[in-house]
Amino acid sequence: MNLKSLLAKPFAGYIYNRIKKGMETAVADQEVIFKDLIKTAKDTEFGKDHGFENIKTYEDFKKQVPIRDYEQIKSYITKVKQGQANILWKGKPIYFAKTSGTTSGVKYIPISKESISNHIDSARNALLCYIAESGNANFTEGKMIFLSGSPELDRVGGVPTGRLSGIVNHHVPKYLRSNQLPDYETNCIEDWETKLDKIVQETINEDMALISGIPPWMQMYFDRLTQVSGKKIADLFPNFSVMVYGGVNFEPYRAKLFDSIGKKIDSIETFPASEGFFAFQDSQNAEGLLLNTDSGIFFEFVPAGEIFNENPTRLSLKDVKVGENYALIINNNAGLWAYNIGDTVKFVSTKPYRLVVTGRTKHYISAFGEHVIGEEVEQALMKAANEDNVKIIEFTVAPMVQQGEGKSYHEWFIEFENAPSDLQGFIEKVDNNLRQKNVYYDDLIAGNILQKLKITPIVKNGFIDYMKSIGKLGGQNKLPRLSNDRKIADALQPFVNQ
Structure with a gap:
């Protein structure tokens, strides 16, 4: 066991205990976040347009701020892209996450200096919860790969702009940077098949211990490795012990992925998006993903069947019920307000608040x-x-x-x-x-x-x-x-x- 895995365990225990305490205070934490968001943004253009100064309660907020999707806040985003400050959130964003989402065209999602930690720390916390519960920190000694978009960033209105996965790549901690594959040049390749071939060349002889990505693209990576080597992934990477995934429902891909691997390994599910990192699997022994209730996001939930109604029912966390299908609405510390992200979720537990992703509102x-x-x-x-x-x-x-x-x-x-x-x-x-x-x-x-x-x-x-x-x-x-x-x-x- 090397120094990284030795240090990882006590840090994982510390974070894990903090997260467990947060399970007990989830509703209270949401109320604090709500008040902080309103207070911070009351002098922004959006805050003035929607009377934030007079909002004291969630009921006030619902009356003054309607649910919107990207197209309905695009006029505000356009001003931010033009370099204007204090539009949706104080100051200017530090990044735009550029995404060609399935329910809209190209979107520019603001990420602020306050919200970037939500994306970075949540991914870290998912791994630390796993280490604390399982005791397995050995993967920190091997190589890790995050199948992602290019880390190259353009500028829009003076703001660095790129894919979320590429932005996050710039924030990989130094102590993990030496373990990370592929190299920067390979990660910048835009054509996926060319990039995949290069990733295979770089990793096929390495000690891969953690592999992360969207399941269909991990499957392509595994298929290409087996095609080149003639081996199952477990034979190629005997120390491969953790697979991290998100973006789509894992179940349709599970059997084929594990067949390609050739052995059962632990997996960690996450629920990230350009708009925020909403939830992650905190336990190998419990169903669902733990909602990120203390990370700069105030959540709202609309019964899925009402999401396209003119005045749908809007619930805060304390009023959700197990087994109901909800459209997920977010308010965050980057300036997204009553924002319909397009995903539907269902709670499997409220003590703590764990959920599963059930689909897309427009799918x-x-x-x-x-x-x-x-x-x-x-x-x-x-x-x-x-x-x-x-x-x-x-x-x-x-x-x-x-x-x-x-x-x-x-x-x-x-x-x-x-x-x-x-x-x-x-x-x-x-x-x-x-x-x-x-x-x-x-x-x-x-x-x-x-x-x-x-x-x-x-x-x-x-x-x-x-x-x-x-x-x-x-x-x-x-x-x-x-x-x-x-x-x-x-x-x-x-x-x-x-």
Whole structure:
């Protein structure tokens, strides 16, 4: 055991105990953050426009500050991009996180000197909680890789601008910098496949102990390593013991990833976004992610079915309930106010406040009033896949609307690692699982408004080729699980396994 792992354990214990204390004060901490945010921003342009000076309670805030998405605050962002100060938050941001999110075009998300610690410390705390609970600090002695976007930054309105993962790369602590791969030049390569080949060259003979990234791009990394070496990842990296992931639901990728690795290793789930680091897995033994209740973000929760209403119900943390699906709304110390990030969550516990991410507010199918969400399709598919020992590489679902009673259906585009021996039987299982999850879908099938779902197999690497064709291969890009139209479905036709 070297000095890093020796020092990591007591520090991990200190942070872990602090986080456990924070579990008991989550609601009180949220109230303090709310008051601090309002006080700090009352003299900004946004604060003056919305009467922050007169806001004393959360009820006051809800009356004066409506829920918005990026397009609805874009006029304020534009002023910040032009170099103006004190618009959304005091002074100017220290970064813009540039993102081409799935629910909007290119977005410029401000990061302030007060909010940067939320992004950095939360990632650190996820690892420290793991060390404190498991006792495993050995991974700090080996090499670590964070599959991420380029750390090169441009300037917009004088503000350094780039991908969040690239910004965070500049804040990796010095004591970890010597362990980090790939090198800076490789990380700056924009083309994902060129970058991946270079990452494989740099890491294939190293002692990789921790690997982090979005699951589909970690899978591509593992596939390329095995292709070059002919070995399972566990044989290639015998000290690989921790996998850190986030960005998408892990379950559809779990079986294939662990099969590629060749052994069971610990994994840590995180819930980061350009707008903030919202939650992380604090325990290997408890379901869900611990909400980051004392990190500069005041959270609001809207029942998911109301998010597009003119005056939806808005709840603070103390009023949430286990098992309800909520749209996540944030207010942070970089100047995002009543901001709909587009994700839906469901609490699995309120003592402490742990949640799971259930989908995207704009990713659903409701062509016939069924309002099927991401969590439902993922669970329906994975239950059938586990029963039939089928491994899924990637999938997406779209409606097929056809004239005539009982002719329309949901079309599932699936790339299988190993296809089911009885495809029709597999379809029956997935369809029945979805009917059990969604009563509206069940009624439409029973009433012969919809016919049973259909599965359209995708060729090997078809989704990779599709993402490449639209310029979104690698990095933080994610394939939408659900669409309420046929845009993705039509674009996938060249990749259908005939």
